[in-house]
Amino acid sequence: DQQVKQNSPSLSVQEGRISILNCDYTNSMFDYFLWYKKYPAEGPTFLISISSIKDKNEDGRFTVFLNKSAKHLSLHIVPSQPGDSAVYFCAASRTTDSWGKLQFGAGTQVVVTP
Amino acid sequence: GAGVSQSPSNKVTEKGKDVELRCDPISGHTALYWYRQSLGQGLEFLIYFQGNSAPDKSGLPSDRFSAERTGGSVSTLTIQRTQQEDSAVYLCASSLGHTQYFGPGTRLTVL
DSSP: OOSEEOOOSEEEEETTSOEEEEEEEOOTTOOEEEEEEEOTTSOOEEEEEEETTOSEEEETTEEEEEETTTTEEEEEESSOOGGGOEEEEEEEEOTTSTTOOOEEOOOEEEEEEO | OOOOEEEOSEEEEOTTOOEEEEEEOOTTOOEEEEEEEOTTOOEEEEEEEETTSOOBOTTOOSTTEEEEESTTSOEEEEEOSOOGGGOEEEEEEEESSSOOEEOOOEEEEEO
């Protein structure tokens, strides 16, 4: 069963505008969430994370929001740049389960157009 | 510093043959993970090692898959009697805390 879902397989956004990527999860035991970016033929690159004790974490152009009651998180990228074109994966883990294995969503392909 | 490295970067094999995939984690990282990504799919957890504890093998899809980690560092993922459905990109990650850092992956193609 897919415990982490990214329902939008693709997103197109204009350079300079905001990209909003969404992720839903079903397991209420997840307490740590991460976003990764992946270019073709490369491994995923860590972007930003958030613990369940927070509802927002910001790092430069990237902000992650967590809504525990809705079991929903989102990644905001502003302003979007052409180099942001990649596949973005949402991941979740249970840190109480040792360091925990990551459960990944299927990914969202972001294309930033000039 | 050096990141996670994996070898080979590409492997083409014939159905029924055994393959070994290697992962060199970031120095000092105590946890090591294997995932795979099949075409058009997300990343699927396979196995993880944490220090000297017994590995979590709950994601291995069949008993043809095994992995070991020698000396708490390098890991080898072995797939015996490969099948066409084993074709995927196999990714290794390591961590010291909650954040996992990934290698570039090994693309396995089973003909």
